[in-house]
Amino acid sequence: MKNIIPKNKLNNLLSIPVLTLILSLILTFNLSAASSSGELSTSVIYEQEAERWQDQSLLELDFQQDLSANLNYYLEGALTLESYYQQDQKEREIDFEFKEAYLNYYTDRVDWRLGRQNFSWGSSYNINPLNYFNPIDQGAIDPFESRESVDGIRADYYPNFNWQLTGVLTQHAEIDELQSAVQLIRRRWQGYDFAASVFSGNSLQSVPAGRNFYPEVNKIGFDFKGDFSSKNIGLFSEVVYSDYQDSRLENTNEIIIGLDYKFENNLYLLGQYYYQQLPPVQAKANQLLILRAEKPFGYFHNWELNLISDLKKGMSVVRPSLIFSLNEGLDLETGAVLKLNQKKESSLNQLSQELLYLSLSKYF
Amino acid sequence: MLKKITIFLFILFFLISQFSLAQELDGDQVLEKVEASRQANSHQMKMEMELYSSSGDMRSRELNNYRLEGEVERSLMQFTEPADISGTAFLLLDDQSNNQEDMYLYLPALGSVRKISGSQKNGDFVGSDLTYNDLSIFSGANFRDNYQAEITSETEETIELHLEITDPDIDYSYGKMWVRKDLWLAEKIDYYDQQEELLKIITLSSFDEIDGNRLARRIEVENVQRGSRTILKLLEVDFDPDLDPNIFTTRYLQRQ
Numbered sequence: 001m002k003n004i005i006p007k008n009k010l011n012n013l014l015s016i017p018v019l020t021l022i023l024s025l026i027l028t029f030n031l032s033a034a035s036s037s038g039e040l041s042t043s044v045i046y047e048q049e050a051e052r053w054q055d056q057s058l059l060e061l062d063f064q065q066d067l068s069a070n071l072n073y074y075l076e077g078a079l080t081l082e083s084y085y086q087q088d089q090k091e092r093e094i095d096f097e098f099k100e101a102y103l104n105y106y107t108d109r110v111d112w113r114l115g116r117q118n119f120s121w122g123s124s125y126n127i128n129p130l131n132y133f134n135p136i137d138q139g140a141i142d143p144f145e146s147r148e149s150v151d152g153i154r155a156d157y158y159p160n161f162n163w164q165l166t167g168v169l170t171q172h173a174e175i176d177e178l179q180s181a182v183q184l185i186r187r188r189w190q191g192y193d194f195a196a197s198v199f200s201g202n203s204l205q206s207v208p209a210g211r212n213f214y215p216e217v218n219k220i221g222f223d224f225k226g227d228f229s230s231k232n233i234g235l236f237s238e239v240v241y242s243d244y245q246d247s248r249l250e251n252t253n254e255i256i257i258g259l260d261y262k263f264e265n266n267l268y269l270l271g272q273y274y275y276q277q278l279p280p281v282q283a284k285a286n287q288l289l290i291l292r293a294e295k296p297f298g299y300f301h302n303w304e305l306n307l308i309s310d311l312k313k314g315m316s317v318v319r320p321s322l323i324f325s326l327n328e329g330l331d332l333e334t335g336a337v338l339k340l341n342q343k344k345e346s347s348l349n350q351l352s353q354e355l356l357y358l359s360l361s362k363y364f
Numbered sequence: 365m366l367k368k369i370t371i372f373l374f375i376l377f378f379l380i381s382q383f384s385l386a387q388e389l390d391g392d393q394v395l396e397k398v399e400a401s402r403q404a405n406s407h408q409m410k411m412e413m414e415l416y417s418s419s420g421d422m423r424s425r426e427l428n429n430y431r432l433e434g435e436v437e438r439s440l441m442q443f444t445e446p447a448d449i450s451g452t453a454f455l456l457l458d459d460q461s462n463n464q465e466d467m468y469l470y471l472p473a474l475g476s477v478r479k480i481s482g483s484q485k486n487g488d489f490v491g492s493d494l495t496y497n498d499l500s501i502f503s504g505a506n507f508r509d510n511y512q513a514e515i516t517s518e519t520e521e522t523i524e525l526h527l528e529i530t531d532p533d534i535d536y537s538y539g540k541m542w543v544r545k546d547l548w549l550a551e552k553i554d555y556y557d558q559q560e561e562l563l564k565i566i567t568l569s570s571f572d573e574i575d576g577n578r579l580a581r582r583i584e585v586e587n588v589q590r591g592s593r594t595i596l597k598l599l600e601v602d603f604d605p606d607l608d609p610n611i612f613t614t615r616y617l618q619r620q
């Protein structure tokens with residue numbers, strides 16, 4: 001997990017005023033229409049490559065309050081306590097972060113959101129080239145499910161049900177630069193939702209990976225999601241063209257196309273193909289195949305299997321997991337991250353390391 | 365004497381008229397009468413769902429359901445309990461004239477609205493013994509769109525129907541329905557799987573009438589093959605409320 005440290009312009013511009021504004025509004029308005037929820041979890045993780053044990057405790061609290069019919073705020077804080085054990089050594093880390101902290105303001109046609117937030121642009125599963133703003137958390141068990149939030153402003157304009165125009169201005173997650181984007185969505189056209197977006201800012205990942213260089217780039221993206229055939233098979237796609245401003249880098253294309261389907265026996269299957277060109281001149285394109293299966297068992301329990309396979313290098317990452325519902329709101333989860341045919345040169349090798357875990361979570 | 369004859373003729377007329385009524389109705393007309401028990405074009409309901417596994421373990425869920433009929437049939441389901449699924453919401457827009465159905469899902473963890481494939485309606489509804497189509501029994505079913513019915517037997521209190529499935533989205537081979545004559549409501553439905561084995565027994569009870577709409581406040585669904593059961597309880601209901609059509613939009617979902 002990475003700490004999100006206030007370090008940049010928009011952070012200073014937004015975070016402190018937003019939190020101050022939220023606090024002053026709390027004191028000004030009646031404390032009504034508030035709701036809170038949370039999760040308390042404890043995990044034991046064995047990292048196979050580092051040969052070390054880790055225990056991790058997490059307290060996550062969400063709080064939302066309506067200040068008026070058109071104004072509310074949302075806070076999500078996470079307190080993490082991590083301990084590492086390796087031979088005779090022991091390390092302990094405590095971290096608190098506001099994962100999200102934002103203010104919503106609704107007008108007749110426009111919804112505003114101001115503060116730390118996540119954007120869920122793109123219709124494919126977890127790997128979303130259209131998410132220009134929130135980087136993946138490479139330290140998480142499922143890096144693609146754990147994106148880091150960023151500080152920014154978002155305005156959604158709804159002329160009618162079928163159309164949505166969104167404008168975004170954010171701070172880059174790692175460097176002191178402003179990012180901007182506009183997205184137009186057309187819903188329910190022949191059973192499909194379409195979106196087109198333009199972005200101007202810096203690349204989300206460093207180039208090359210691991211360096212602190214986030215080149216300037218302009219992007220154009222498209223995506224759609226809908227059903228085809230009488231069986232209602234889900235079909236989705238994302239396409240992003242990136243125009244890098246640095247002459248040492250090549251412009252790139254990223255394409256995802258995928259299908260998903262839920263069977264009558266509750267088995268859910270998803271498959272998607274990801275083609276990713278890389279900006280360094282001599283870098284070869286990535287081709288990934290992502291498969292996901294999940295199914296309930298024993299009425300309240302669930303199993304999941306995720307596989308990401310690097311089609312060019314032959315390496316795969318498999319993530320099986322079992323989730324047992326022990327009681328109302330009490331889950332026991334066990335799983336693993338396994339690397340098959342490990343290759344140093346594969347992009348998958350930079351993702352989470354091989355591990356086994358056991359986790360107990362209470363939701364309240 | 366004349367008085368006795370008059371009474372006799374009156375009773376005879378009454379019996380004949382009752383006999384004729386039942387004789388005149390065919391299976392589809394019985395379904396029509398069941399459908400007519402619900403006059404409202406919209407509703408809002410608060411429901412509790414209890415899920416029992418074959419070993420007797422129980423989990424519960426609470427949800428709000430809003431429904432608005434029209435050119436496009438709109439339905440919104442929001443889960444309020446328990447904590448791990450609270451805030452999850454489904455929006456279903458069914459444009460029958462254009463044969464287009466769109467489903468949207470809001471997950472609090474994602475904080476955004478996603479279009480989901482129509483196949484998500486396959487299988488069980490949020491881990492219960494109900495399918496999405498079973499749910500419509502509670503929220504005002506269009507039985508005639510889904511079934512063709514034939515009367516198989518009749519008593520003084522009930523009519524038994526054989527249901528032939530006409531909607532390809534319904535994955536049963538056939539069904540049986542027992543309709544109460546005094547209320548024109550189903551009190552029991554049996555569904556058979558593709559191997560024609562009994563799969564589910566749905567029992568409706570706690571009948572009520574609100575603003576001219578008759579309904580069951582309790583529905584028990586037993587999956588006899590799995591040994592599990594789900595009990596749906598109607599906690600609150602309001603027919604033809606002043607629903608804002610804007611709640612059936614992705615914008616409203618996003619605001620959750």
